[in-house]
Amino acid sequence: MKDAMTPAPLNLRQLLRNATQQLHAVGIEAPQREARLLMAHAARTDLAGLLRIDTLSEAAQARFAEMLARRLRYEPMAYITGQAGFWSLDLAVSPATLIPRADTETLVEAVLDHLPDRNIPLRVLDIGTGTGCLLLAILAEYPRAFGIGTDLNPQAAALASFNATHNGLAARSTMLCCNWADGVEGPFDLVLSNPPYIPHADLATLMPDVVAHEPARALDGGPDGLIAYRALARVMPDLLAPGGLGVLELGIGQNHSVPALMRAAGLDIVEIRPDLGGIGRALVVKK
Known part of the structure; x- marks a missing residue:
């Protein structure tokens, strides 16, 4: 009783x-x-x-x-549960990284369309890898590809390594803690990046889930939102193999400014692909 x-x-x-x-x-x-x-x-x-x-x-x-x-x-759901889905992957997340978003899958779709042969032995670099979501999604789709992910935050690089192991991709990936691509030797067939691109003054207008909890370093693109793209424009021509592709995530209203930076660096603009909301999200460039 x-x-x-x-x-x-x-x-x-x-x-x-x-x-x-x-x-x-x-x-x-x-x-x-x-x-x-x-x-x-x-x-x-x-x-x-x-x-x-x-x-x-x-x-x-x-x-x-x-x-x-x-x-x-307003703590994000993904930080509470410690996990998030991206493409075909289950990823661990932490406050050291941005939470992977569906909009970023637009970059994966662009790569698949421009490199339709899934058996090519791609050499891939993901600059500012965070959770590793972009790099690992590409490796999952191209079984002969090898990739390097870089991140300035050692906790993010460690988390990306964990995600590679968790998804069975550790043997074909290396995660490095470094600034942009310092010490990384090319050439690469594919360079990916989802850099910080929100103008500093706009950070305060973001949803409370984002501004109070996600890492500001991974969001803040400086006064005009373009600091990271200028850095990428300096290094991508040397990192890309001839004919290699670069695929970068864009923020709202960056359809003209970022392509102009890439053209000035000697790269050809192949496509600006919209996300499901119609916003130009994936910039594809070619050496």
């Missing part, structure tokens, strides 16, 4: 309703879905598995309450 003081098991529906209301009150988009994702992670299951349970254990309830409190402070 249960002790009369033992609390009744908590009902998931009520917990979800309460969490959804709290998330909605602070302006979180899709609060019901976010509440379900948090609960699934706390219960150590997925959304489908959540449908098969009615109550949470005390330990899972405590995890859910702690995770919900973090989300109510």
Whole structure:
């Protein structure tokens, strides 16, 4: 017989309703879905598995309450769960890196279209690799490719190495902690980069999830948002093999300024590919 003081098991529906209301009150988009994702992670299951349970254990309830409190402070979901999906990959994430975004998959799509032979032995460089998402997505698609990822942050480089191992790509990748491509010898068939490109004055206008939690160094593109692109324009001509491709992520309104920098560096503009929102997102250049 249960002790009369033992609390009744908590009902998931009520917990979800309460969490959804709290998330909605602070302006979180899709609060019901976010509440379900948090609960699934706390219960150590997925959304489908959540449908098969009615109550949470005390330990899972405590995890859910702690995770919900973090989300109510606008901490990104990916940092709370420690993981994010990108392309076909499951990636670990941390506050040392930007969270991979669907818009960045536009760069992967551009590479696949311009290099349709999946069996070519590409030599790939990803400058500012972060989680390693771009480099690892390319290696997953080109089984004979080898790649190097660089990042100024040693924690990011270590995380990218972990992600390479976790996705079975460590044997074909090396992650280095360095400034841009210092000490890296080319030539490369493909150079990738998702650099910091947000003008400094615009940082304060970003969503609270981003401005308060994601690393400013990976976002801040300087007064005009172009500091990183100027650095890339200086090094890419020497890093690319003849006929090699560079694929760079662009920010809003950079469709003219960044191509102009690349042309001045002697690179040909091949394409500016829009993302699903119609924003020019992937700049493809060629040596």
